[in-house]
Amino acid sequence: MIKSFIAVLRRDLLVAARRRSDWLNPLVFYVIVVTLFPLGIGPDGDLLRQIAPGVLWVAALLATLLAIEGLFRSDYDDGSLEQLVLSGQPLTVLVLAKVLAHWLITGLPLLLLSPLMAIILQLNLTSIPALLASLLLGTLTLSLIGAIGAALTVSLRRGGVLLALLILPLFIPVLIFGSSAVIAAEGGFAVEGQLSLLGALCLLAVAFAPLAIAASLRIIWE
Amino acid sequence: MNNLLLQVSDLALFRGERCLFSGLSFSLESGQVLQLHGENGSGKTSLIRALCTLLPIEQGEIAWRGNLLPAARDQYLSEMCYVGHSEAIKADLSPRENLAFTATLLNASDATVNSAVERVGLTGQNDLPCRHLSAGQRRRVALARLLISEATLWLLDEPLTALDGHGRKLVEQLIGEHANAGGAVIFTTHQPLTVNAIEILSLNLDALQSANDGSGGASP
Amino acid sequence: MGAKPVAGEQTVKEFFAMGGYAFYVWMSFGLTFVVMAAITLSTVLQRKQAIRLVKRKAQINSNSDSVSGQ
């Protein structure tokens, strides 16, 4: 089972390496969305600093949503999704591998890019560690929950808007704890509380999301 | 190992509210090759997808080696391979990478991968991304995947599509060898397909459609 | 519950004034009435539509029965 987990992981990373647009688009989207806010709200540093945590987190959340939509679509179109379901290997493990691969492709780069974005929004450098810690746990949870929506809407040609409608409400707790962690760091308060809650959400997602994803994948062909 | 492999009893398939066919019963023993007949929309593809558990069945039962399917699912999946319309290969990866992935998924050894690649005549283009291969060559990669799976039951949906003369002969040989080795094959095709020294059973879904009184059986 | 309803002495006009909050109170109750009426209407229409469908299907089946001479 572990071998097939690694096999799926390696295959997806290989495919992503060959198709640059898959992981580049969400990153560019993230950068553009963050730069829109100063243009929209004004260059005043204090105001930007105040809204920076929220903006960074909402932009990361939207970028994950944009990236996760096609998670199963390419496999669905070329028929390899059927082979995964019929491979006899536990589907939850294969699905976990696919989500982990997707996170490595889009979640991690998002994480590494966020300090740069924080600087653009005048965030204090001292709260960047909190931002990174919260995004680390947050993007993993977002990918897992987003994958449920991706599995539910994989057979739709234009599932994008529907995916947002289905999944954004479920993103809200992660957003609340994530951005409040950064706000607390800005204010010099302790961040452990928020991070532990984010960790709890992440574990909950790792435990339950694959079950929902596997169940959703099995009903596509009805 | 008694040779009764697949047993289908009183199977009915619906597409939405419309009943494609009902009362279908047949059994398949090792060494037998069964061809499904029926014009488009008679449910050939749906039957094959139902047999490979992709399509859930509301009415009727499928048994593998005597035990009913929902319970024996893992055993059945490990001994069955389905090749559908799409070849189930990633266009950005080369045939070697695709087949290596399938091998690890179905825990087959590298030796089987190499022998399969030779058997389907893909040695030349083994490292080109499949995107650059012709449809016929991609179909051969799917056939190689079939060999790698070492499955007892082959479920082939239009295996001859996009294949040239050599390709067709190759498929006929593969089916022949598989049946002689004790395997079983169920396939649908529009082009003629003859396997020497093996009598292909046929199951006509249209006959079932009109009869509909559940008497349809595999008539030689 | 013998207590005389407190609102008894109020004139009808005072009652509708709702202590100055007339707009908010009557808007809320009005909206509730509208939504519940809409739900009831959709139920009735759905029922009519279902009966119409059953009748149409019965006709189609009876035609096909008569056509095939049964």
Added chain:
Amino acid sequence: MFQWFHRLASLKNFYRLAEIITPWLTVICAGLLAVGLYRGLVVAPTDYEQGESYRIIYVHVPSAWMSMFIYMVIAFCSAIYLIWKMKLADIVAQVSAPMGAAFTFLALSTGSLWGKPMWGTWWEWDARLTSELILLFLYIGYMALRNALDSPAAGAKAAAILALVGVVNIPIIHYSVEWWNTLHQPASITKFDTPSIHISMLIPLLLMALGFKLFYLVNMLSKTRSVILEREASTSWVRSRLQENKL
């Protein structure tokens, strides 16, 4: 015990059962609503703090309770549908979703109407109202997914999975919104706590709540019967009912 469960599941029996009890429920529901309205608007004394505007709770609180109650019904039916493939459960969930959304919308609008006189703003980012708003999104997502997939069977199952995922998330969302609320607002009592209300104010509230529940039940049963008729139109029992025109 399981035997009646399957007997009820057969659509024919359910149809007959619903047909018998619906008229009675309608009468009781109408009675409850009438008495509840009368006692709430006329009998209940004026609230010393909010004056007359507190009477809005007689529609706001029951609709808020209903919006949550119906989502639980949908989640429960979805679980039964996924586990035992009971078509009836899927039909009940399908017809309940629009009503749930309607009650959620009602709770939101009456909430904002109640909030305006108290705080002067039409929308107050109060924990309860925000959770209600998110619940509305969950309802809309559920209904959108159900009709988006081409095959109705896949749509029903996908919506059932979404409902179960949603019901797991509701407490999490509620807790995080409460937490978010106390984080940004100084610890004030959540503005929507029904004031420690006098018994004569409480009775109409319970009457209205029960009335709302029966209202939902009556409409759900009747809508379910209509869907059963549509789905079983070509079965013998429906046709024989048609002949005796006892649909």
